[in-house]
Each structure stands twice: as structure tokens, then as C-alpha cells.
Amino acid sequence: MAAAAGLPLARMADADAASAQAALYDLPPAFKGAGAVSLLHFTDCHAQLNPIRFREPSVNLGIGAMQGQWPHRVGEHLLKAAGVAAGSDLAHAYTYLDFEAASRRFGKVGGFAHLATLVKQLRASRPGTLLLDGGDTWQGSALALWTNAQDMVDAAKLLGVDVMTGHWEFTYGMQRVKQIVDGDFKGGSGSGAAAHRVDFVAQNVKTADFGDPVFAPYVIRPINGVPVAIVGQAFPYTPIANPRYLVADWEFGIQDANLQKMVDEARAKGAQVVVVLSHNGMDVDLKMASRVRGVDAIFGGHTHDGVPVAVPVKNAGGTTLVTNAGSNGKFLGVMDFQVQGGKVADFRYRLLPVFSNALVPDAAMQALITKLRAPHAAKLDEKLAVTDGLLYRRGNFNGSWDQLVCDALMEVQGADLAFSPGFRWGTSLLPGEAITRELLMDQLAITYPYATLTSMSGETIKTVLEDVADNLFNPDPYYQQGGDMVRVGGMSYTMDPNAKMGSRIGDMRLGDKPIEAGKTYKVAGWAPVAEEAKNAPGVKPVWEVVEAWLKSQGGRVKPRRVNMPALVGMAGNTGIAP
DSSP: OOOOOGTGGGGGTOOHHHHHHHHOOOOOSSOTTEEEEEEEEEOOTOOOOOOBOOOOOOOOOOGGGGGGGGGGOOOHHHHHTOOOOOSHHHHHOOOOOOOOHHHHHHHBOOHHHHHHHHHHHHHSTTTOOEEEEEESSSOSSSHHHHTTTTHHHHHHHHOOEEEESSSSSGGGGGHHHHHHHHEEEEEESGGGGGGGOOOEOOTTTTETOOOOOOOOOOSEEETEEEEEEEEEETTTHHHHHHGGGGGTTTEOOOHHHHHHHHHHHHHHTTTTEEEEEOOOOOOHHHHHHOOOOSSSSSEEEEEEEBBBBEEEEEEETTTEEEEBOOOOOOOOEEEEEEETTTTTEEEEEEEOOOBGSOOOOOOOHHHHHHHHGGGGGHHOOEEEESSSSBBBBSSSSOHHHHHHHHHHHHHHHHEEEEEEEEOOOOOOOOOEEEEHHHHHHHHHHHHHHHEEEEEEHHHHHHHHHHHHOOOOOOOGGGGGGGOOOOOOOOEEEOOTTTSSSSSSEEEETTTTOOOOOTOOOEEEOOOOOOOGGGTTTOOOHHHHHHHHHHTTTTTOOOOOOOOOOOSSSOOTTTTTTT
């Protein structure tokens, strides 16, 4: 961490990108020669091809045994644990602190052209390096939705992704996923990116009828003569968190026993390094690491946690390192192993922020991005309004982007209150920046985007909130099945995350009036998982509703008052701002 904390971006603020790149990212390999193994890892880029702004969470609560542990540290708590100086470039990368000022100072992050430059630079100093993609790559932008994920498939192949697993990829449907995996990703013909092969691995996805593997469970690739096995772990709760009808013929799940079997099988075939490429979420990965033997490291995703250290977890077979590499193309994890006597003897790990201003964009990748965007550029760039307040999403509870969506749904549809899914993806905007159609779609671009208006009793409203709260705050990570807390508009409530299931939510109110259990309320929402919702009379995609509302605001959108629940029992929790 001391080495990682030394990135001198503040001193390079006035330098050109080439000079900044040389100063910030000239990382000599930790190990050389025989037995040197390096793996690069990014995850949850959510189809962001261009540099973006992204605010890290100010609330990421850890409950029970997870309290005070990685990844449940935010703000000053994170900086202290990681040994990062306040006000530094890394403080901006890893935390929400002074986000507006820091984002203006240090610039945007991510971008595939900039990521490509960094990947090439690191590969040049680390022969044989593999690039791992943790999934949630094909979804999250208008361009990915409109091209049926082809933009991200082409970009990933050009980036040089070697191995991938998935989650939101499955929301394009089984046929499209198999078309890409069995077609585009096979490579082998032509030249350049077209010939590049990507292995899609997932040991925990099987056919619903006979339990046959849908994808290869793992792949063994040599690095400097060392056989390295990468085992895939797709998001285990895809049919629950997303529409079941999109993956009707496939079964998912955590499947520890089968994972152990695959690890043992890979070792028996000669693998000297075994890693899991996971989309479980970090809490699940930490528990899995304590139960499955023989895994050297888990490269994790799903929860978008930018964790600057590799967390060691003891198990019956030794120690497994657990990492998580953030989201939106904002970070690149670099793991260097030293292999001696057929096993890992030492390691070095760094989580590098991808500062766009400090990396010269790769020309070939930039040309591809320009080509992909060209047919859609006018539509993407259309300005819908200007925001007067900071817009962000990420966090356990409402973000200001979510609040904007809830406010629009309530006003346009005449609802008493609104629910918006607890999605973690979605870029950020600074006050005074334009809300373009592209930036709006960064919050809404899914394959089941339908806006809904439902009559619910007060009792049902409480049941919904309790169910989602247990999903988020169940003390057993294996029962955490989705994103963050459902975002709520128009209604206040209290929450005790430490309470038992069914007892976390209280004091629900519309204004000064308590929600009555037997009374019926009109609830606006979007992203229904039921198949019949898309065929309902007059159904509209949510972006049409929100666009109409934005255009009615007279060109400017006032700052949103974020509707946070009143939290009980969270004093001193490192997952909330002090």
C-alpha cells in the first residue's frame, strides 16, 4: 500500500499525459524470470467506453461479522485503513470525499482507450500476462443496449481480454449470450482483434433439465511456463435479481461443492496457480474463500468495491487472497505471483486508478470507439437539461440520480410514492454539467426498462422494504442476493440494519401522515422482473418518462433532496460517513 499510495498525480496535474503516464504507471514487475506470474483484472465497467465521473459511496454498511472489515469502510475510515493521504489522488479514487472539487482537479476516470494504454504498458513489462474481465461489461450504456452488446464485445477483444465471467450479460437472453460466446469469442480466424480468443468461464451455470455445464467451468493457461487455472463464478442469483425468463433454461447458484471439485480437478491437471474469477460480491467471496481449499486468489466483482488491498482469508488448505477491483473501468488490479516448487511463494497486489488525464489514449481503441459511436452520436449527445446539483447513484441507499428518477416517475404518473431498483451502476455529474441522453441512459439502460404504476397496501409496501433490507443486510453473505436498498421517493422511514428479518423497517410516512397497513397507495416504479409486465397496456420504457420530465423543467434541474432513511444503531460503523 505504501508503494501504491505514492502515485504523485497532484504533482503531475500540469504535465502532459505522456509525462504523467510515465511518472504514475511505470511499475516494474515485482518478480522476474521463471515462476513470475502476472494477472490483470477489471470488472463491472458497465459498458463505459469513454472517460466518466464516478462518485464512490458514502454509505457501505457492514453488519455483524462484516462490520469494520473490508469492503465496508468509506471516507476517512478507508483512508486510515489503507494508509492513504487525505486530499491525494488516491483519496479521490477510493472515496467520495470532496468529490466535486477533487473531480474537477483530477479529471475523469476510466475510458477503454486509456485502459488499453495501461494494459499494454503493464503487459510489456510482464511477459505472458493474462487480462481477466469480471463481468457486467456488456450492459450499462445506451450504445451497448442499442447495439445488443456488440460494441463491448468488439472493444473487449481489442483490449485483449483473455478470460471472462458474467452477470448483466445474461440480461440479453440466452440466445444472444451463446451467440457471442460460441461465435465472437472463439476467435481463431482473420487477424488482429477478430482473431483474439476470449474464454467465458462459469462453473456454476448449468442446464435446468440435466445439469450439464453451459460454459466451460475453468481454463488453464500457461504464463512463463507456469500452468495457471482460472475458474469462473458467474453471479449466483441472476434469476432472482434479474428476470427469470431471460435465462429460463439455465440454473445458477453459489455451488461451493462443485467449485471445490473444479479446483481439485485443475490441480490434478497440473495447475500450479488456481484463481477464481468471481461475480459474487465481496462479502460472498470472503465467505467462499473460508470454505473452498486450494484457491490462491479470488478476483471479485459485482459490489463495485474499490478495495486497495488483497485480503487474506484462512481456510483448511491455507490462505486465499480476496480482491475487488471497483467499477466503470476506473481501476485495474495488478497481481504479481512468485511461483516456487509448484506453488505460490509470494505475491504483490496493487489496485491502480485509471486517471484519464494521465494516460495517452490508445489510438486503435479510440478509433474503434469513434466508429462505434458515430451512427448514434447525435442522439447520444442531445442535451436534455442542466443539473444544478451533484448527481450520483452508488451507495446503500438513495443517490441523487435515483432521487431524480423517483421524482420524475411520481410527478409524471401521479403516484403517491416511488420505488427505483438498488442498481449500483450509473455515472456521476457535477453541478453545472449537461444531462445528455447518453448520461441519462447510463442510469436506465436495461433490456426490461418498463415504467410501472401499481396499487399497493401499506402492508405490502413494508413487506417489499423488509425483503430488500434482508437481502442487503442479512448477516450471512450467502443470503445477500442483489444490489443496494430499493430507492424510495415520496416516503420517509427508519431502518435498523441489525434487527431481525421483518423488523428492520419502521415509522413509514407520507409527509406527516403514517403509512396505514390497510390503505391502498399508488406506487410508481420500473424494471419489473415479471415477463407479463412488458405486455401491459400502454407500457413505456422508463427513459421516455424521465426524458419527458426533464424537458418540462425549463432547461435546468434543481438539486435533489436525497430521501435517506433514518438509520438506527449505526453509530461508529466504518461503512458510513462520520
